[in-house]
Amino acid sequence: MKKYILFDHDGVLVDTEFWYYKAGERALAEVGLTLDKDQYLRDMKDGLGTWAQAKAAGVAEHVIAGCREVRDGYYQEYLRTEAIEIEGVVEVLMELSKYVRMGIVTTAKRVDFEVIHEKRQILQFMDFVLVREDYELSKPHPEPYLTGLKRFGATKEETLVVEDSSRGLKSAVAAGIECAVVYNDFTRTQDFSQASYPIETLMDLKGLILQAI
Structure with missing residues (x-):
């Protein structure tokens, strides 16, 4: 679970x-x-x-x-x-927040991250955010996701990573955490053979989590 x-x-x-x-x-x-x-x-x-x-x-x-x-x-x-919203994200996070705790582990710099979220609703669903300045070694090293586990006080088995790049997938795999990969046009051709769950959109993630509860 x-x-x-x-x-x-x-x-x-x-x-x-x-x-x-x-x-x-x-x-x-x-x-x-x-x-x-x-x-x-x-x-x-x-x-x-x-x-x-x-x-x-x-x-x-x-x-x-x-x-x-x-x-x-x-x-x-x-x-x-520019319009950078992904349709349905807020709705999916709202639904997931009823069942799981969530955090963000990103390679984005803090200054960019703060610009992105000046007027968005995503962060209200997150327990914490780790940006690039919050860990030493970047993806594909496991440190970012291992740091996320520590912040939650969670085990690897009860945690799921959601990624869109092979570099991020390698980070999750190296950390020993199952990973769902959501595809987008910029990463679609990368190697996701190690992904536990390939999904097309975050709407699919909601179904995946709810089935496991």
């Missing part, structure tokens, strides 16, 4: 991954580099991201550092102005 759920954030509870890509694309365009989306998605499978193509193209580290700052500014602009 599952009593606790640890949610990843971006791509699971909010639809931000496209805008993260667009912010990087926009920043690199300013230094004359076109960010290839297909290559970006392939790089994501290997735990890489926006800057892999820049490095491969010989862009200097100090230029990349400047692009990071520009990207971060564009990303926060998008977070404030």
Whole structure:
């Protein structure tokens, strides 16, 4: 029986991954580099991201550092102005809160996380949030989810992780926690063979949890 759920954030509870890509694309365009989306998605499978193509193209580290700052500014602009809600999330969390306790374990930086949740209703259902600054080693290392277990005082067997990336799935598996993977367009081609429960939407997660009670 599952009593606790640890949610990843971006791509699971909010639809931000496209805008993260667009912010990087926009920043690199300013230094004359076109960010290839297909290559970006392939790089994501290997735990890489926006800057892999820049490095491969010989862009200097100090230029990349400047692009990071520009990207971060564009990303926060998008977070404030674009529609990043995922339909049905609040309703599912409201229903799940009757049966399980929930927390968020994200690689998002605190400043971005706070922008996202300035005007949203998700956090009212969470016992706690762990952002990137709250642990030392990032996913796919197990530390983030092991830290979440400690915060709950929960066992691995009574906890479920909900992820959308192979990197996050590897983190959950390394922590010894069953993982449900919800698919989205940015991660759909990644390897989820180790997932305990592949689901299309969080609506499926509600059914999964209620069946186990």
